[in-house]
Amino acid sequence: MAAEPEILEELRRLRARVPQLTGALAASVDGLVLAHDTPGVEPESLAALTATALGVAVRMADVTARGELRELLLRGVHGYVATYAAGHTAVLTLLAQDRINVGRLHLEGRRAGGRIGELVDAEAAARAPARPPVKAAARTGTPRTRTTRTPRTTAPNAPTTTDS
Numbered sequence: 322m323a324a325e326p327e328i329l330e331e332l333r334r335l336r337a338r339v340p341q342l343t344g345a346l347a348a349s350v351d352g353l354v355l356a357h358d359t360p361g362v363e364p365e366s367l368a369a370l371t372a373t374a375l376g377v378a379v380r381m382a383d384v385t386a387r388g389e390l391r392e393l394l395l396r397g398v399h400g401y402v403a404t405y406a407a408g409h410t411a412v413l414t415l416l417a418q419d420r421i422n423v424g425r426l427h428l429e430g431r432r433a434g435g436r437i438g439e440l441v442d443a444e445a446a447a448r449a450p451a452r453p454p455v456k457a458a459a460r461t462g463t464p465r466t467r468t469t470r471t472p473r474t475t476a477p478n479a480p481t482t483t484d485s
Contacts, residue, residue: 408438
């Protein structure tokens with residue numbers, strides 16, 4: 322992926338702005354790693370688990386009529402795992418210490434998710450096959466006219482009866 326270095330740089334800038342972050346991962350919604358800065362955590366496993374949790378969360382949002390999923394937050398004894406939408410096909414998962422300001426986590430996570438989403442969506446658009454332009458049909462000769470038919474009330478060649 323051509324955008325991978327830019328995504329990785331965004332992850333590193335995010336971790337520099339928020340020192341309580343212990344890891345950051347950008348992944349596709351189906352669990353493939355796009356870029357990661359996750360020391361001590363296996364990125365492939367985290368991406369796969371993120372996709373699984375995302376599936377459950379999307380279903381929960383749907384069943385409870387909460388609309389399109391924007392983010393997912395998990396709090397454990399030792400900190401947070403937060404996942405944010407990143408465009409149409411990717412997510413950003415952040416690992417944070419327990420002492421992080423959750424408001425700041427959301428603010429920075431949403432912003433970074435938006436930037437990563439723009440990179441991923443632009444890459445997807447660039448990879449999409451170009452569609453040939455649609456040409457208008459050339460008109461030649463006389464225009465076709467529509468004829469109307471009288472509906473048939475009896476079957477053809479059907480015997481007719483008369484009252485005598």
